[in-house]
Amino acid sequence: MEILIDNPLATMYGPYFLIFFGFVIFFAIIILALVKTQFDKTNNLPIPAIPPNIDPYEIAYLRGGTNEVARSVVFSLLQKGFIEIDNIATPAVVKKTFNQQDTRNLNPIEQLTLGWLGYSREPKEFFGKTGLVEQLNVYGNSYQGRLEQQQMLTSEEDRTALNPVKWTVYLLILGLGGYKTLAAIAHGNYNIIFLVILTVAGLLIARTVAKMPRITKLGKIYLERLQTAFDNLKYTSQANYIQSFRANNAPQTTFAGVDPLLLSVGVFGSGILAGTVFSGYNDAFKKAQQQSAAGGSSCGSGCGSCSAGGSSCSSGDGGGGSSCGGGCGGCGGGD
Amino acid sequence: MNLEKLAKLGIGIGFRERFRADIFLNQDLIDFLEITTDHYLDANPQKKDELKLLKAHFPLISHSLELSLGSAEGIDEEYLEKVAELVEFVNPQWFSDHICFTKSGGVKIGHLAPVPYTKEAIKVFVRNISKVKQRVKTPLILENITYLVNFPSSEMSEAAFIKTILDETDCGLLLDVTNLYINSRNFGFDWRKFLDEIPLERVVQLHFVGSHKHGKRLIDAHANKTEAEIWNVFAEVAKRCDIKGAILERDENFPPFTEILEEIKTAHCLMKNANIGEFSAV
Known part of the structure; x- marks a missing residue:
């Protein structure tokens, strides 16, 4: 069991781990974004004609x-x-x-x-x-x-199709951040505020990127x-x-x-x-x-x-139904 | 050129930006559009998008203004190249320009200017059109224009001039019935005789719009509703020719679009040789 808290990752010097963790989050999010773009290939489809009625x-x-x-x-x-x-x-x-x-x-x-x-x-x-x-x-x-x-x-099916990749990225960030936090506490290091901030920020960014x-x-x-x-x-x-x-x-x-x-x-x-x-x-x-x-x-x-x-409208992550819209009366941005 | 093989396009309008929304909302009443080629040469991205949009919804015909087929100095090759590229993109059944010159000494004169009806002028047209046809394989049709003077040096009638050019170049005719009517009124000839003299089997497309009275003369302002006399010319041509398409050309004094649609409906009736009798002058 000692290996769990006594390995190169668990004992890595805090600032170095933050840099390493930052890179992991960055690449995970990049991969997530790339996979997401692959789900929408509708730009290759013929554009529907504008109907007269x-x-x-x-x-x-x-x-x-x-x-x-x-x-x-x-x-x-x-x-x-x-x-x-x-x-x-x-x-x-x-x-x-x-x-x-x-x-x-x-x-x-x-x-x-x-x-x-x-x-x-x-x-x-x-x-x-x-x-x-x-x-x-x-x-x-x-x-x-x-x-x-x-x-x-975007259909509900398309949204759920992204779930495996999305949850893998969430778990990677949460798992790595959580593990290092526990390892740090086990070693008596309580200065984990930057680690927690980076984990939460990574999760929030990943969630935003994962929205179809x-x-x-x-x-x-x-x-x-x-x-x-x-x-x-x-x-x-x-x-x-x-x-x-x-x-x-x-x-x-x-x-x-x-x-x-x-x-x-x-x-x-x-x-x-x-x-x-x-x-x-x-x-x-x-x-x-x-x-x-x-x-x-x-x-x-x-x-x-x-x-x-390039609408910024996006539906909630599996919830909320048609959560987009509202309109601000034509301002050019959000209300 | 086998003109009979060209598809029948029906009745359409000359595309103008301000008609855009109306055109899309009345797609089922408009068979095709004629775009002015010059509006899309060196076009900005918006105009390019517009052209793609039009192409996706309507058969298009391109109509250029500046080939200057009557210029003795020859064809502007840079302009021809641009026209050719656009025609290749639009892929129309045919494309058109005018029996006139618009450039002299390399200077654009900003007007469709007539040439004297001479054998020398015919040679110029034949030479220039041959050059255009070498570059653009799409059938070219030529439009008759209005003129304000009869050149004393002319050696033949306008009809004979047009006939010779069409025969020697194997081009089709874009017969502007409004221009024909205006010229017949301004110079006192019978447009029916004109029709007798031109090769009607070469008439591919018509242009029509109302004339505009300016003093004692009529001018081709593209600003008025088609009048009964012009409808009569249209009807006569429709009876005597196998027309592939007709375009309403409206550039100024824009009416409500319902008026445009009424004119298109009238043209449809005439194209189908509906027995609607002779139009009476309003």
């Missing part, structure tokens, strides 16, 4: 999960005049308008949202555990399935294509809604059955509404997102328009 909510889902779908649906109802946002109230309130039009023209996801809203809701309720996002999960799951099938979103991106390489390329295709739409679709003009709640001319501004919100995020008559929507939901995140929600705060530039 494009669904803005599906694009919103691809970009940021159910949170983004919720934002887009709420925006659509706001634009169509079914709801309004009272930003004067503290906190802001989303409420139905007095003169409700015929809701039969709304699509099912919009009808569900309007039904959930009741008379009024605070924006933070949208992202809570019993909120709209939860209600919309039925649509989210459908989008998830379809997009996984098209290999634009929510959107695959193919999904990112597809999003970039969408953003290239509809780049000019984000300017032209705002034209009727710039604040200097009279507010116009009626949807502008639609084409191919898709409202241009809604499609722009789906593709680029609600940040494009800044400076329009709908900027109050952005303000209300930005606060709600911050409150929701502060309250421990699993929602990420990835920016709506970040995805093209």
Whole structure:
């Protein structure tokens, strides 16, 4: 048994071990990162064509999960005049308008949202555990399935496939760090703070590196294509809604059955509404997102328009479901 | 060149950046796109991405502006090389340029300038086109342009000039029906007779758009809705030729895209030789 605490590794001079351990962590993480990139070879697949009957909510889902779908649906109802946002109230309130039009023209996801809203809701309720996002999960799951099938979103199978490598790296770091800690204590050395710090830091870095991106390489390329295709739409679709003009709640001319501004919100995020008559929507939901995140929600705060530039959105390690999204109202970074 | 073997592409529009979103949302109504070659030569990464995107969704035809086939000094080989590379990338059914010159003494004149209709000019075209065809194997088709003067030195009619060039170079014709109508109005000739004189079996593609009235003259501004008189020219050509494709060219005064789609629908009807009678002037 003495060999366990009396061997070159156990008796290695502390600073030397830290250097050695640092190298082990570094190379283990490099290997982990390389293996992870090998799991996603979707960039070699043919890029799906942009369909003419494009669904803005599906694009919103691809970009940021159910949170983004919720934002887009709420925006659509706001634009169509079914709801309004009272930003004067503290906190802001989303409420139905007095003169409700015929809701039969709304699509099912919009009808569900309007039904959930009741008379009024605070924006933070949208992202809570019993909120709209939860209600919309039925649509989210459908989008998830379809997009996984098209290999634009990372599937649960792909995530679990990385587990053996991931856990090997975790165990290596934890095992080596833990073993040296015990050996040091056994030798009466209690100055192990740097060792503990290095072990914890190594584990945290490995955990971050091991996270599979929510959107695959193919999904990112597809999003970039969408953003290239509809780049000019984000300017032209705002034209009727710039604040200097009279507010116009009626949807502008639609084409191919898709409202241009809604499609722009789906593709680029609600940040494009800044400076329009709908900027109050952005303000209300930005606060709600911050409150929701502060309250421990699993929602990420990835920016709506970040995805093209290499989204940092990633799902939790096997948990949290669609934990990405939220959007910060188009800022370019996190909230 | 066996023009009959070229695929029928249908009705499309000249791609302009501001149409991009509308084009993608109405893909099922637009059969193909014509890109302006010059917009993608020495292109930045965004334009290259745009071209890849378009290529992935539509059949493309490239239409260049600066080959200057009528320049006595010959073809700019550097420009030809770039055009050739782009055509190879786009891989269109055919590519096109104009029966004109745009460079003189190495200077770009920024305009599609007509040449006198002489045997000497034909020799220049034949020589230049031969050089282009040596480098680019894709079929080349030539477009008729508008002009503001009839050169006194011309030895033949425009139709005879075009016919001779097409026969001697074995090229197809991109018949711009708007240009034909404008020239016929400005110089008082019958466009039907023009059609009688040109080799209609060589007409591969059409261009169409409305004309623009400037004083007593019509000009080709690409800024107006196609008028009834031009639709009549289109319809007549569609009846008499086996057209492979037609492109709406709109560059200015952009209307709502629904108006563009209406024009495409009208062109579709005419291409199918629908019995819609003669258009009446609005």
